[in-house]
Amino acid sequence: MNRRQSLKTLFALSALPASLAGIAWTPAGAAQALHKSKSQWAALLPPFAYRVLFEEETESPGSSPLNHEKRDGVYVCAACYLPLFDSAKKYDSGTGWPSFWQPQPGAVSTRSDFQLVLPRTEYHCSRCGGHQGHVFDDGPPPTGKRYCNNGVALEFVVRADKLPELRT
DSSP states (O other): OOHHHHHHHHHHHHTHHHHHTTOOOOOTTOTTOOOOOHHHHHHHSOHHHHHHHHHOOOOOTTOOGGGGOOSSEEEEETTTOOEEEEGGGEEOOSSSSOEESOOOTTOEEEEEEOTTSSOEEEEEETTTOOEEEEEESOOOTTTOOEEEEOGGGEEEEETTSOOOOOOO
């Protein structure tokens, strides 16, 4: 390992204690960012949804009814109601979690996750910062991406129904 590689590794690992300490994540470039304290989110959401969205827990594979949702519609963030995915971009990845090959434009922000030591790319709602899941490079064409989402972090809205108003 040369000096440059050593410095890159050291820099990447320096972020690890901050992520484990639970420092709040702020969405980058979110035009209408919604900022609430963790206690405010906890009062608005069911306990498990809060833990997934703001404590970055993960639901068990196969536990979400949204994994089998086939109707035409939109998937919105369960915290702030920002539309994140269109049903036309959903596919069955066989992983046990709702999976999409592309989010709505500007709907998600990404960052590196070192919780399993090797880096992964996690993604969050770009409006409220709620943790949605991880993105992998094993998805279908045309993007080759798999946005693997916690179902409890989403709500499904049938296309014919009105989308919920964004939370303020």
